[in-house]
Amino acid sequence: MATAPITKDSHLYLVDASAYIFRAFHALPPLTRASDGLPIGAVSGFCNMLFKLLEDLKGDDRPTHFACIFDASSHTFRNELYDQYKANRDEPPEELRPQFPLVRRAAEAFAAHAIEMEGFEADDLIATYARQAEAKGARVTIVSSDKDLMQLVTDKIVMLDTMKNKTMGRDEVFEKFGVGPEKVVDVQSLAGDSVDNVPGAPGIGVKTAATLLGEYGDLDTLLARAEEIKQPKRRETLINFADQIRLSRDLVTLKDDVPLETTLEDLAVQDPEPDTLLGFLEEMEFKTITRRVREMMEKEGALEAAPPAEDPIDRTKYACVRDFKELEDWIDRAAKQGFVAVDTETDSLDSVTANLVGVSLALAPNEACYIPLAHVDPNDAGDGDMFGADPPRQVRMKDAIKALKPLLENDAVLKIGQNIKYDLNIFAQHGIHVAPVDDTMLLSYVLNAGKHGHGMDLLSEKYLGHTPLSFKEVAGSGKSQVTFDRVALDKATDYAAEDADVTLRLWQTFKPLLHTEKVTTVYETEERPLVPVLAAMEREGIKVDRDKLSRLSSDFSQRMAALEAEAHEQAGEEFNIGSPKQLGEILFDKMGIEGGKKTKTGAWVTDADVLEGLAAAGHDLPRTIVDWRTLSKLRSTYTEALQAAINKETGRVHTSFSMAVAQTGRLSSSDPNLQNIPVRTEEGRKIREAFIADKGNVLVSADYSQIELRVLAHMADIDALKSAFKEGLDIHAMTASEMFGVPIEGMDPMVRRQAKAINFGIIYGISGFGLARQLGIPQSEAADYIKTYFKRFPGIRAYMDETKAFAKEHGFVQTAFGRKVHLAGIKSKGPQKAFAERQAINAPIQGSAADIIKRAMIRMPEALAKAKLKARMLLQVHDELIFECPEKEAEKLIKVAKETMQSAAGPKMDLSVPLEVDARAAANWADAH
DNA sequence: GCGATCACG
DNA sequence: GACGTACGTGATCGCA
Structure with missing residues (x-):
C-alpha cells in the first residue's frame, strides 16, 4: 500500500x-x-x-x-x-x-x-x-x-x-447555528435532533439555543446558572431536563x-489501476464517466510519463566517493555521457556565504554518488574542542575542485540541477563557471506554472511517486539540527546522491514535454539563459550606507516612543501599540466607534484604510497609530534588517532572486527582499538614499514607462491607446480626456487620478467594487466609470472576453511570448471563478512585461561587454534595472541600457507600441530613480 | 505556524 | 438577488 x-x-x-x-x-x-x-x-x-x-x-x-x-x-x-x-x-x-x-x-x-x-x-x-x-x-x-x-x-x-x-x-x-463550530455540540444538545432521535430540551430550537449560549457562554455555565434565566418556561425546561440535555450532549459529541x-x-492517494477501474465502470454500464476516465488516463499517461516502474529508487546503490581515483572515474563517465545531474551540499541556505561541504553526481537512475569534501566528525560539537574529532577520510577540496572544473565548464557536457543558480554561486566561489546548464525547477516552471510549486520534494512526489529523504531526517530539526558537514557520511550519501538521482529522473520526465507543451522557446530564450545572469547579480550585491541606516533607525525609534506615549494618552490606557487586536478592542469596543468591520477570524479590521477613514471622521488615535505603524514598518523591515543583511566579507547586501515563485513569470526577491524598498513616502525615500554606489561609481536606474499598459494596448490591439503611446501622450490624462470629454491641457489632477485608477483596474481585471474602494467613491459611480471606459474602448472588453473564454477552454492563458500560466479555479463556480478570471486577464499582461525585461537582462551582459563598459547589473524590480558603474561610464551606460531594454521584445515580437525607458545616474538609488 | 498588516511593482 | 472581489510578491509582528 x-x-x-x-x-x-x-x-x-x-x-x-x-x-x-x-x-x-x-x-x-x-x-x-x-x-x-x-x-x-x-x-x-x-x-x-x-x-x-x-x-x-x-x-x-x-x-x-x-x-x-x-x-x-x-x-x-x-x-x-x-x-x-x-x-x-x-x-x-x-x-x-x-x-x-x-x-x-x-x-x-x-x-x-x-x-x-x-x-x-x-x-x-x-x-x-x-x-x-x-x-x-x-x-x-x-x-x-x-x-x-x-x-x-x-x-x-x-x-x-x-x-x-x-x-x-x-x-x-x-450562519447555520448562530454559534461557532466549537459550540455546535452545545446547540445540538439543547435543540435535539428528530432525525437521529436525540431528545434535547423540549421547546428549545437552534435559535433559542444560540441565544442562550450567546448569553451564558457555554452549556455547562448555562446549566449551572439556569436559575437566572428570565423567561419562566425556559428556566423550568433547563432545570428539569438538565440530565436529558447532558445525555444528548454525549450522543451528539463525536x-x-x-x-x-x-x-x-x-x-495516501494512489492512482487507480486502469483495468480494474475501467472494468468496473463498464460493468455498471456508465457511458459518460467511463469515457471521461479513459480520456483522463490517456492524457496522464502522456503528461506524466511515469518513471520506469522496474527502476525504483534504491539508495543502497549509491556510492560514497572518498578517494581521488574513484572521483576521476565518475568525472570521466560523466564527460563521456555528455550530461550529468549535479548537486552541492553546503552549510547554509545563502549561496553567497555558504561553504561547500560536498558534491553529488548522477549519471542514470540509481547510478549516483556523493563526494564529501568538508565533513567533520559528527561527534565534534563544533565548539572548538577538537578532542576526539577526527575528520573522516575524504578527497581534498583543492583536488576535487581542480578535477571537477574541466567537467563543469565543458560546454559539451550538460549540467542538470534543481535550482542550479544556487550551485552556480557555490562553484563560482571556487572559480568554477558552470555551463551549460539545465534546471528541473525551471522546466517544471515553464510546464506547470500555476498548477503547483516546483520544489524538488513536491516534484519527486508528484512525478516520480517517490518521497525523498527530508533534510530533517538526516540533519535533525529545531535545536538539535546540525549543518550538513556534521552529518555522518552514510546518511549524507543517501540524502545527497538521492537528490542528484531525483533531479536526473525529473529531467528525463520533463525535458521531452517542452515540445509537446510548446514551451521550448520560453525555456530556452528566457529561463535557461537568465540563470547565470541572476547568479552574477546575486554575487555582486549592492552597497548600503550602514551609518545612514543606523541614524534613521535611532530617529525612527525616538519618534515612535513619542507617538506611543501619545497613543496611550489618546486611548486613556496603556496597551500594546503593535497589537491590531488590542487596538481594535480599544477603538470599537471600549471607545464604541460605530461601523467597524471584522476579519474572518472575528478580529476588528484596523488596517490603514480603516484608520484613515476614522481619522477623517475626527478621531485622534487612528492618525497616531498610522504614523507609528509607518515608522515601525520602516524600522523593523528596512533600517534594522538591512544592516543585519550586510555581508561581512563583501560589505554589500546580496539578495536572492527566485525564478519559479511568481505564477506570471515575474521574479521575486528575498533574504532580503530588495524589490520592495520604500519609495512612495518622504520617509521611505530616505531608506532608498542609503543604497549607494561604491567609491568613484554611480548607480544607474532604468525603468520602463507604463510597460503593462503598452503591452495591453498591443495585445488587445487598441488603436486609440497605441497612437497615444506613439505620440508620447500622458496616457492617464488621455484616458481621462476620452472618458470625461475634458481637454488634456490644464486638466484637474483629481480627474487624471481617477483615470489612472481605472487604467490600473483594467490591468487587474476590473470590478466596480475594487475601483470604488480604491477611489473612495460609491460603487454605482465606479460602475458608471467602467461602463464609460468600455464604451470608449470596446476593444478592451472584447479582449477580456476572449481571454476568459480561452482560459476556460484550455485551463491556462499565455503571454505574448508563449509563456503559459495555468489557472486552477477557472472551471469552478462562484468567487473562485471570478478570481481566476481576473487572474486570466492580468497574467498575460503582467507576464508579457516580465518576459520583456527578462529578455533585456539576458542580453545586457553582452551589450555591456560590447560597449566595453565595466558596468554591472545589480537589481531588477519588475520594470526597473539598477546598475553600478564608474562615474565616467554613466552616460554611455544609460544609452546602452535604454537601447537594450527598448528593443527587448524583438525579434520574437514586433510590438506595435514603442517601449520607453527612463534612466538616470546618481550617487544613490533614491536620486537615480 | 498563521493571520493581519504593509512595503514594492 | 446576494456574494465577495481589484493583479503579483515577501517580511515582520502578535498571538495561539
Whole structure:
C-alpha cells in the first residue's frame, strides 16, 4: 500500500460515504442498469463524485490523502447510552440495498481507501482522522453535508457539499447555528435532533439555543446558572431536563479518539489501476464517466510519463566517493555521457556565504554518488574542542575542485540541477563557471506554472511517486539540527546522491514535454539563459550606507516612543501599540466607534484604510497609530534588517532572486527582499538614499514607462491607446480626456487620478467594487466609470472576453511570448471563478512585461561587454534595472541600457507600441530613480 | 505556524 | 438577488 507522511502541505479528503449513499439515492433521479434493471443511481452519483474529487481538483485543493468512510453496523456505543438512539430510522428502501456493496466496490476501483470499523459510526472515524490530520498541520475536507459533522470545522477543517458544490467553513457554520463550530455540540444538545432521535430540551430550537449560549457562554455555565434565566418556561425546561440535555450532549459529541486500524499515512492517494477501474465502470454500464476516465488516463499517461516502474529508487546503490581515483572515474563517465545531474551540499541556505561541504553526481537512475569534501566528525560539537574529532577520510577540496572544473565548464557536457543558480554561486566561489546548464525547477516552471510549486520534494512526489529523504531526517530539526558537514557520511550519501538521482529522473520526465507543451522557446530564450545572469547579480550585491541606516533607525525609534506615549494618552490606557487586536478592542469596543468591520477570524479590521477613514471622521488615535505603524514598518523591515543583511566579507547586501515563485513569470526577491524598498513616502525615500554606489561609481536606474499598459494596448490591439503611446501622450490624462470629454491641457489632477485608477483596474481585471474602494467613491459611480471606459474602448472588453473564454477552454492563458500560466479555479463556480478570471486577464499582461525585461537582462551582459563598459547589473524590480558603474561610464551606460531594454521584445515580437525607458545616474538609488 | 498588516511593482 | 472581489510578491509582528 502507498503511504505518505502527513505534513502541513497535505490535504486529506474524508468522504462520508454512508450518508452520501442515502442522500444520492433520494436526490438523484432513479437510474437502472440497461441490461438487467439493477438500480445503480447512488453508485453512479458516488463514482461521479469520486472522479471529480480525485481528478478535477488542482493546486492546493488536490487531495494528498483520501478515504471513504462507511458505517459498519447500526449498533454503536451510543445505543448503549440511549436505547432510542436512531430508533426511528426506517430500513433502507429495497432499491438501495443492493447498491451498498457496489458503492464499496466503486471506492476500491478508484483506489480510494474504504474504511469502516465495527462499533463506530462513520462520523466518529471522520472525527478521529480529521483531528489527527489537523494536529499535524494538514488541511482536511470532509465531503458531507451532515450537520452532525459541523462541530469538527476549524480553520483547517472544512466541509464540502458536492451536490451543491458548496464549501462550509467557520462562517457558514456560524450562519447555520448562530454559534461557532466549537459550540455546535452545545446547540445540538439543547435543540435535539428528530432525525437521529436525540431528545434535547423540549421547546428549545437552534435559535433559542444560540441565544442562550450567546448569553451564558457555554452549556455547562448555562446549566449551572439556569436559575437566572428570565423567561419562566425556559428556566423550568433547563432545570428539569438538565440530565436529558447532558445525555444528548454525549450522543451528539463525536468520538475523536477511535483506535484506528488504518493510519493516516496509509490514506495516501494512489492512482487507480486502469483495468480494474475501467472494468468496473463498464460493468455498471456508465457511458459518460467511463469515457471521461479513459480520456483522463490517456492524457496522464502522456503528461506524466511515469518513471520506469522496474527502476525504483534504491539508495543502497549509491556510492560514497572518498578517494581521488574513484572521483576521476565518475568525472570521466560523466564527460563521456555528455550530461550529468549535479548537486552541492553546503552549510547554509545563502549561496553567497555558504561553504561547500560536498558534491553529488548522477549519471542514470540509481547510478549516483556523493563526494564529501568538508565533513567533520559528527561527534565534534563544533565548539572548538577538537578532542576526539577526527575528520573522516575524504578527497581534498583543492583536488576535487581542480578535477571537477574541466567537467563543469565543458560546454559539451550538460549540467542538470534543481535550482542550479544556487550551485552556480557555490562553484563560482571556487572559480568554477558552470555551463551549460539545465534546471528541473525551471522546466517544471515553464510546464506547470500555476498548477503547483516546483520544489524538488513536491516534484519527486508528484512525478516520480517517490518521497525523498527530508533534510530533517538526516540533519535533525529545531535545536538539535546540525549543518550538513556534521552529518555522518552514510546518511549524507543517501540524502545527497538521492537528490542528484531525483533531479536526473525529473529531467528525463520533463525535458521531452517542452515540445509537446510548446514551451521550448520560453525555456530556452528566457529561463535557461537568465540563470547565470541572476547568479552574477546575486554575487555582486549592492552597497548600503550602514551609518545612514543606523541614524534613521535611532530617529525612527525616538519618534515612535513619542507617538506611543501619545497613543496611550489618546486611548486613556496603556496597551500594546503593535497589537491590531488590542487596538481594535480599544477603538470599537471600549471607545464604541460605530461601523467597524471584522476579519474572518472575528478580529476588528484596523488596517490603514480603516484608520484613515476614522481619522477623517475626527478621531485622534487612528492618525497616531498610522504614523507609528509607518515608522515601525520602516524600522523593523528596512533600517534594522538591512544592516543585519550586510555581508561581512563583501560589505554589500546580496539578495536572492527566485525564478519559479511568481505564477506570471515575474521574479521575486528575498533574504532580503530588495524589490520592495520604500519609495512612495518622504520617509521611505530616505531608506532608498542609503543604497549607494561604491567609491568613484554611480548607480544607474532604468525603468520602463507604463510597460503593462503598452503591452495591453498591443495585445488587445487598441488603436486609440497605441497612437497615444506613439505620440508620447500622458496616457492617464488621455484616458481621462476620452472618458470625461475634458481637454488634456490644464486638466484637474483629481480627474487624471481617477483615470489612472481605472487604467490600473483594467490591468487587474476590473470590478466596480475594487475601483470604488480604491477611489473612495460609491460603487454605482465606479460602475458608471467602467461602463464609460468600455464604451470608449470596446476593444478592451472584447479582449477580456476572449481571454476568459480561452482560459476556460484550455485551463491556462499565455503571454505574448508563449509563456503559459495555468489557472486552477477557472472551471469552478462562484468567487473562485471570478478570481481566476481576473487572474486570466492580468497574467498575460503582467507576464508579457516580465518576459520583456527578462529578455533585456539576458542580453545586457553582452551589450555591456560590447560597449566595453565595466558596468554591472545589480537589481531588477519588475520594470526597473539598477546598475553600478564608474562615474565616467554613466552616460554611455544609460544609452546602452535604454537601447537594450527598448528593443527587448524583438525579434520574437514586433510590438506595435514603442517601449520607453527612463534612466538616470546618481550617487544613490533614491536620486537615480 | 498563521493571520493581519504593509512595503514594492 | 446576494456574494465577495481589484493583479503579483515577501517580511515582520502578535498571538495561539
